[in-house]
Amino acid sequence: MEFHKHGLSIGIERFDKDFFLSLKAVGKLTHEDYEIITPMIDSALSQVKDPKVDVLIDGTELQGWELRAAWDDLKLGLKHNNEFRKIAIYGNKHWQEITAKIGAWFMSGEVKYFDDVNDALSWLTLNEK
Incomplete structure (x- = not known):
């Protein structure tokens, strides 16, 4: 029997109205993965009026999405x-860099791709309050 590891792990930190989400995507994401993670994100963000969220997505082990999961992500x-x-x-x-550029079209905030995690974290914390 062969097993395929997949899913999203999430870290949520809150500082007043500011949130920092860290997500690690592994394998090929499924609709079921989003059924688990979406209520967690919805619940965390619903607790604060007008939250401001910075996100770090680690896609180094991401292989892609099933079609329905891609729709869930959007x-x-x-x-x-x-x-x-x-x-x-x-x-x-x-392809992750291309996906980031396409995703930026749909987001009001800034979206940027990095191949170095330290550069990503530096950019996220740049110009913080």
Whole structure:
């Protein structure tokens, strides 16, 4: 029997109205993965009026999405669009850089791709309050 590891792990830190989300995507994401993670993000953000969110996405082990999961990802982004201030995508594949550029079209905040996690974190914390 062969097992395929996949899913999203999430870290959520809150500082008053500011949130820092760290997400690690592994394998090929499924609709079921989003059924688990979406309520966690929705719940955390619903507790504060007008939250401002910075996000670090580690995609170094991401292999892609099932079609329905890609739709779930887009819906989640659009639902919280105005709450995202900066999204840093840390990856190691050229298609991830292209995906970041396309995702930036749908987001009101800034979206940027990095191939170095320290550069991503520096950018996220630049110009903080």
